[in-house]
Amino acid sequence: MSKIILSGVKPTGRPHIGNYFGAMKQFVDLQNKLASGDHNFIMIADYHGLNFIHDQATMRENTLNLAIDYLAIGIDPVKSTIFKQSDVSAHTELGWIFNTITTMPYLMRAHAFKDAEAKNKEISVGAFDYPMLMAADILLYNTDIVPVGQDQKQHVEYARDTALKFNHIFKTETFKLPDVLTIEGVAVVPGTDGQKMSKSYGNTIGLFATREEITKAVMGIVTDSGSDVPKNVYAMHRLLKSEAELAPLYEANKGKYKALKDALVEDIDAFIKPMRERREELARDIDKVHAVLAEGAIKARAQADMKLAEVKKVIGVL
Ligand code: AMP
Numbered sequence: 001m002s003k004i005i006l007s008g009v010k011p012t013g014r015p016h017i018g019n020y021f022g023a024m025k026q027f028v029d030l031q032n033k034l035a036s037g038d039h040n041f042i043m044i045a046d047y048h049g050l051n052f053i054h055d056q057a058t059m060r061e062n063t064l065n066l067a068i069d070y071l072a073i074g075i076d077p078v079k080s081t082i083f084k085q086s087d088v089s090a091h092t093e094l095g096w097i098f099n100t101i102t103t104m105p106y107l108m109r110a111h112a113f114k115d116a117e118a119k120n121k122e123i124s125v126g127a128f129d130y131p132m133l134m135a136a137d138i139l140l141y142n143t144d145i146v147p148v149g150q151d152q153k154q155h156v157e158y159a160r161d162t163a164l165k166f167n168h169i170f171k172t173e174t175f176k177l178p179d180v181l182t183i184e185g186v187a188v189v190p191g192t193d194g195q196k197m198s199k200s201y202g203n204t205i206g207l208f209a210t211r212e213e214i215t216k217a218v219m220g221i222v223t224d225s226g227s228d229v230p231k232n233v234y235a236m237h238r239l240l241k242s243e244a245e246l247a248p249l250y251e252a253n254k255g256k257y258k259a260l261k262d263a264l265v266e267d268i269d270a271f272i273k274p275m276r277e278r279r280e281e282l283a284r285d286i287d288k289v290h291a292v293l294a295e296g297a298i299k300a301r302a303q304a305d306m307k308l309a310e311v312k313k314v315i316g317v318l
Pocket of ligand 1: 008009010011018019020021022023024147148149150151152186187188189190196197198
């Protein structure tokens with residue numbers, strides 16, 4: 001049985017190592033294990049990003065940057081389809097169809113909405129409705145597996161529920177139920193302050209950060225005085241090395257936070273450097289990046305339009 005994988009990232013800023021270890025690394029690992037007949041769709045979720053970015057230049061720049069980032073981490077446009085969500089209008093169209101079978105109280109139970117409410121944040125209708133657009137993103141491609149970080153797990157459950165609901169209402173088997181894939185241990189990558197690493201908390205380490213940026217961020221990691229092992233430093237180190245590899249370093253440097261942070265800077269930089277250099281090279285040929293997106297749009301549209309036509313017949317508008 002062929003397998004279909006789909007995931008995406010919002011172009012809302014520079015990706016950080018939380019995005020990478022929580023989700024993006026899996027895009028590459030799964031791509032490199034594809035069998036014949038399998039498909040890997042990697043999306044730039046610009047219409048989701050539009051809930052947070054209302055500036056033309058920023059949107060353009062972030063979108064292009066994210067396409068370069070995908071290529072730099074090893075997503076191969078020959079093996080995977082890299083595309084922009086807004087290039088495939090079937091996403092918003094199916095999102096609308098799902099809106100008509102979805103209730104407000106159901107969407108009000110979403111963590112993202114509840115968090116925004118608890119913080120008294122004003123939330124756009126688009127952000128409130130995020131799970132329905134994401135359900136459309138996933139279900140248009142008959143997706144089997146959605147590799148994401150912990151914070152997106154509930155949204156994949158919404159996609160499953162919506163598929164079941166649609167199939168039930170219209171007495172059909174149009175939609176396949178997708179499964180979520182999170183990686184044990186890194187489903188939530190902590191930031192420099194110990195909270196979840198997030199663009200909105202200012203506690204990130206950029207995935208393509210320079211050595212200076214890495215040093216600044218690592219030196220700012222909050223340490224809990226009094227313990228031999230600084231928890232937040234160790235948690236970040238564990239992304240890069242096994243317990244066994246780290247044991248001698250932490251044993252030899254008990255309570256020496258500065259030395260441990262220096263070692264962490266070294267390890268993060270050694271890990272990021274090859275990707276950073278690859279990215280610099282890719283950024284020199286923007287035409288090629290645009291060509292990847294144009295080709296991805298054609299491939300994604302072919303699948304999505306076919307599925308949308310099937311849905312339109314089922315609901316009786318075609
Ligand atoms: P975003 O586009 O910001 O929603 O995030 C892209 C992907 O990164 C999603 O799959 C998120 O679940 C994942 N992600 C974001 N922050 C973290 C984190 N701190 N730890 C693990 N995964 C994360």
